[in-house]
Amino acid sequence: MSRAPRADAARRSWGEDDSATPILHVDMDAFFASVELLEHPELAGRPVIVGGRDGRGVVSAASYEARAFGVASAMPMNEAMRRCPQAVVLPVRHGLYSAVSRRVMSVLGEVTPLLERVSVDEAFLDVSGARRRMGAPVEIGQWIRREVRSRVGVPASVGVAATKFVAKLASAHAKPDGLLLVPADATQDFLNVLPVGALWGVGDKSAQALARWGITEVRQLAATDVRRLERILGPAAARHLHDLSHGIDPRPVTPLREEKSIGTESTFFDHLTDREHARRVLLDQVHQCAARLRAGALRGRVVVLKARGADFTTVTRSRTLSAPTDLARDLFAVVETLFEALPTPGGGFRLLGVRVEGLSRADDGVQLLLDDDPRRGAPERAADAVRRRWGEDSLAPASLLTRPASGRDPGD
16 A cells, blocks of 8 residues: 655645544554554563464554564464464453553543544544544644654554545554554545555455456546446545545544444454355354353344345344353354355455444343243353453354364364
């Protein structure tokens, strides 16, 4: 991806007369790895990979020293270790990362209540109301980076732009540990120099399809008639990418005031065509969701399966349970049924995800079914205790263990 100038080198600034809404995207740099380095300062400067061990699973995070060898998030662990055999591999510790994330989000909450937490390591902020109190958007971004570093100890990169999509692109270009401003009137200039792969929804197959028509840069895509793009990519992807190539993204920053669902999803390094591999990814995701439900003393009644194809077409399927649950065995019975009815899209799966909705407190008083055994959840709760003591990677379902002869790895 082509790099753009840093904010301090930009000739234009966000002036007081600029009517565009200033949006900041704050992204923690290699967050899991950065948090682990707080716990293990002796590893500073060494390649560190956070993910499954013994060649299982995928990379959850990699330090920049490991990235220099070509290691990337969502890469299968056996491929990561082939590229960087000297890396130090640490298990994923979601509880620790969530605790550090809360401290980071607390800092961001001091800037504005218009804070949309996207994941454990990134958030969008609408700083329109903070400008009089804290200064220009770039000054606010600099304050955030300084305070997160001094109070929490982890680096943060910040992108400033008029839309969420461009702000996220800007923060990616600011990495590592930087800040990039893209003023509203410079949006098209910024996008024009990027390859088409920088746009959300352009994977390897989409990029190859566009390249066959001589479209390799965003400037070329933006100048292409949308009807021609529909012939290349299909209607949904064509309209989506045409809008993004012109910086069009009307989504506002939407604060999430109450947790209404718990979920996780994975975007794959290579599109997934092996349905058994996909099934194991979903099983792993179900266990993550169930563990988070139990940790939050919650149960869920609605199970949602999300799948996105190589052409960026996204489908969701859901089913409501007869009674709320916090057990992976109940959730996966539904997810597996929904997945079996879902055909593999052309080019494979780009993304798979599981979400649990209709949440209620575990202590709200749920009537058991006549044939239900209250002890049936004991194995999963015992597994929670083992992982709390020995780490997230200490115990996993047998079907998530990779057989050496298969050459396949479960997803994260």
